[in-house]
Amino acid sequence: MARPTVQDVARTAGVSVGTVSRVLNGSPAVSQAAKEKVNAAIKELSYRPLASARDLRRDRTMRVLALAKNLDSLVISEVFRGVGDAAADSGYVSLIAATDGDLDREQQLVDMLRNGSVDGLVIFSPTMPDDDVNTVAEQLSVVQVCEIVDAEAAFGVSIDDRQAAYDVTKHLIDSGAKKLAMLAHRGARSGRLREEGFRQALKEASLEQDQILFGEGNFGFHTGRTLAKKLLKARDLPDAVFCGTDVVAAGCVRELTDAGLRVPQDIAVAGFDDSAQAEMCVPELTTVRQPAYEMGRVAFAELLERMTVEGSHRKGRTFLPHELVIRDSTK
Known part of the structure; x- marks a missing residue:
């Protein structure tokens, strides 16, 4: 049987984890009724806190x-x-x-x-x-x-970064994109997982990525513009671009529109994070929301x-x- 946790005690007592912690630490900021519920749950579950969590707050x-x-x-x-x-x-x-x-x-x-x-x-x-x-x-x-x-x-x-990137890439494919590019950041672990999800979605759709361009250092708005400029030099432009963050996507959209292209009519763009930039961008960005x-x-x-x-x-x-x-x- 798994060892009972603080969360188990809170759930059994019908109180918050914070209340359990305050009871364990001997805090006076807990009602007598709540204290009795927590102690009853501790007894019922045979929960064993550290001694310091019970009475030795001065040691923490x-x-x-x-x-x-x-x-x-x-x-x-x-x-x-x-x-x-x-x-x-x-x-x-x-x-x-x-x-x-x-x-x-x-x-x-x-x-x-x-x-x-x-x-x-x-x-x-x-x-x-x-x-x-x-x-x-x-x-x-x-x-x-x-x-x-x-x-x-x-x-x-x-979150599952690989699956999230797969989901947004599949949305681009399902929307009709045949040539896809990604603006990625291998310097971040999440960036590498998102690249894997992007590649997986293309493989399952029997598509080859048009380009994967990598940003270095600060992966921000100006990186998005710089990488989008490189995309614009290609002979055949992609139908859609998946960007590793919303900020990079906003930079990409800015560069594409400055070049006279329409988003999404000419090139669709998607970001990641659902940050404030996603709604501030024109047009507003399709993205992945992280909790x-x-x-x-x-x-x-x-x-x-x-x-x-x-x-x-x-x-x-x-x-x-x-x-x-x-x-x-x-x-």
């Missing part, structure tokens, strides 16, 4: 660190907002830091977890090698979100269990559902 910092390469993505912002709200619900403070892809800086921040300055770590797109992520996760409380490395011990929360805020909340719930429950925990990853959002940029 009640802080978690959310770490990313940069904070300029709206997806990252929403993920970390979810982490912060879920942490606050459980009496924790979330600290947010960016590494700018600097491995030494990342190691310094991870050392905050090693030396007890924080109780747990949520990491988005680590710079360190996969094996190092796995080693840290085997020893300490670590959860990955969105950009998931191949580290068995480091549980991850994300970024919910991913942040789920990531913290997984982290909370690792910080408060003894023994082994779930490994691998969990996928939250994505949604294909069809707008005016595709036929």
Whole structure:
């Protein structure tokens, strides 16, 4: 039988995970009725929290660190907002830091977890090698979100990027596109998975990709324009372009329209993320919606269990559902 979790206690007691955490930590900010429900559920499930989670709050910092390469993505912002709200619900403070892809800086921040300055770590797109992520996760409380490395011990929360890219590419094909191009970013793990989904959809439709162009460094609006310029130099233009993010798609649309082409009549364009740029773009972008805020909340719930429950925990990853959002940029 699987070991009961904090979530199981909350579900049995009919309260939030945050309420369970506050009871375990001896917080006075819990009603007597809620406390009795939680304690009854703990007894019923034979739930075994760590001693520190029961009465030794002074031995814990009640802080978690959310770490990313940069904070300029709206997806990252929403993920970390979810982490912060879920942490606050459980009496924790979330600290947010960016590494700018600097491995030494990342190691310094991870050392905050090693030396007890924080109780747990949520990491988005680590710079360190996969094996190092796995080693840290085997020893300490670590959860990955969105950009998931191949580290068995480091549980991850994300969407299925490969399937999501497959879905949007299939939509382009079903809309009549025969020659498709992709503006991709191999520097990101999610970018490589999206490229795989794009290729899979074309293979199943017995189509060959027209071009896959790769952006380097900051994969943003100007990258979209630069890569679209390269597409325009081709003898035969594609019918549709799938872009790895909405921001890149917006840059692509701008370059195509400046060249006198109509979107989607001449070339359809689709993005990814359903960020604000998707609706600000003219025409509005067909895209994939990520439940970024919910991913942040789920990531913290997984982290909370690792910080408060003894023994082994779930490994691998969990996928939250994505949604294909069809707008005016595709036929």
